[in-house]
Amino acid sequence: MLDLKQEVINIKDDNEKAEVERFLNLYKLTLDKDVDYTLVLRQRGEIVATCSKAGRVLKCFAVKEELRGEGVASLLVTSLIDVLFDQGIYHCFVFTKPESTKIFTSLNFKLLAMGEKAALLENGLYTIDRYIRSLRDKSGIIPGAAALVMNCNPFTLGHRYLIEKAAGENSQVVVFVVEEDKSLFPFIDRIELVKQGISHLDNVLVIPGGEYIISSATFPSYFIRERGEISKAFAQIDAEIFGKYFCRELGIKRRYIGMEPYCETTNCYNEILKTTLPKYGVEVVEIPRCIEGGKPISASSVRQLIKEGKLQEAAALIPLSTLNFLNTVRGKEIMERIKSSSAPH
DSSP states (O other): OOOOEEEEEOTTSHHHHHHHHHHHHTTTOOOOTTOOEEEEEEETTEEEEEEEEETTEEEEEEEOGGGTTTTHHHHHHHHHHHHHHHTTOOEEEEEEOGGGHHHHHTTTOEEEEEOSSOEEEEEESSOHHHHHHHHHHHSOOOTTOEEEEEOOTTOOHHHHHHHHHHHHHSSOEEEEEOOOOOSSSOHHHHHHHHHHHTTTOTTEEEEEOTTSSSSTTTOTHHHHTOOSHHHHHHHHHHHHHIIIIIIHHHTOOEEEEEOOSSOHHHHHHHHHHHHHGGGGTOEEEEEOOOEETTEEOOHHHHHHHHHTTOHHHHGGGSOHHHHHHHTSHHHHHHHHHHHHSSSOO
């Protein structure tokens, strides 16, 4: 008998959290900032295994060497899936080291993508294959299309410039709008602003990014601006998924990106896209940013001007449709949130 005791960790308790972090550090892992639930297994009072979740993503998984192969992983994962079921979540992901993938495939997880330092798997009835089939059947994407992925927080003249550039060089352009709701401008508003801002372009489709493009599963560090090797690992996973599924299965042949002079996370992502997507026969086209007042236009600049109460200056960086939205009741509420936020993400 292993005599293991399962325990839920209070991650708001600094001492309990630090104990988990020390255990993970033994395996060169960290407790990610977005974790919302952590389980451990104890043997004689000491942590011998742990696994956490962030939303529907299982992560930060480690098992003491001498207990591997004893069904400990199955115990933890089954318990976390039960927690997800109680929350009404029936589709989940796991982010882990490449050498741990066999543990999860044996538990009916499907490998989605693997990089040098990380792998992403999924489990549940709703799968990426089903999602891609639905896109192919219902979206109107034609083989040979170009694609852009944008957060648009909010939609700026820089975004419009990049889309217009792509639209002028391709028969069809697909704009995937990041669907994860972790921005000051909610997704429902961001995607509507994109549609309004490019309504004059008849060869552009605007589509929600879903769970498989810059989401909490594929690229969580995009939202928490985590740097270093962890961010690179996430970026590689997201790029591999886009190439392997979206480009290969939907016939996307180009991906447009804007040069990134400000954000280290996005700049790193751009570089990984340049090395990853050509493996799938996809050309990465990098476009210089649209300039206003001697500086590249960025959504972060717009948010900063809003935070400082300089809407008139921000108006020079955004289309009329975005400005009109900011002057609505809902837009003014968002601007107040930006002004009261510690950092305009």
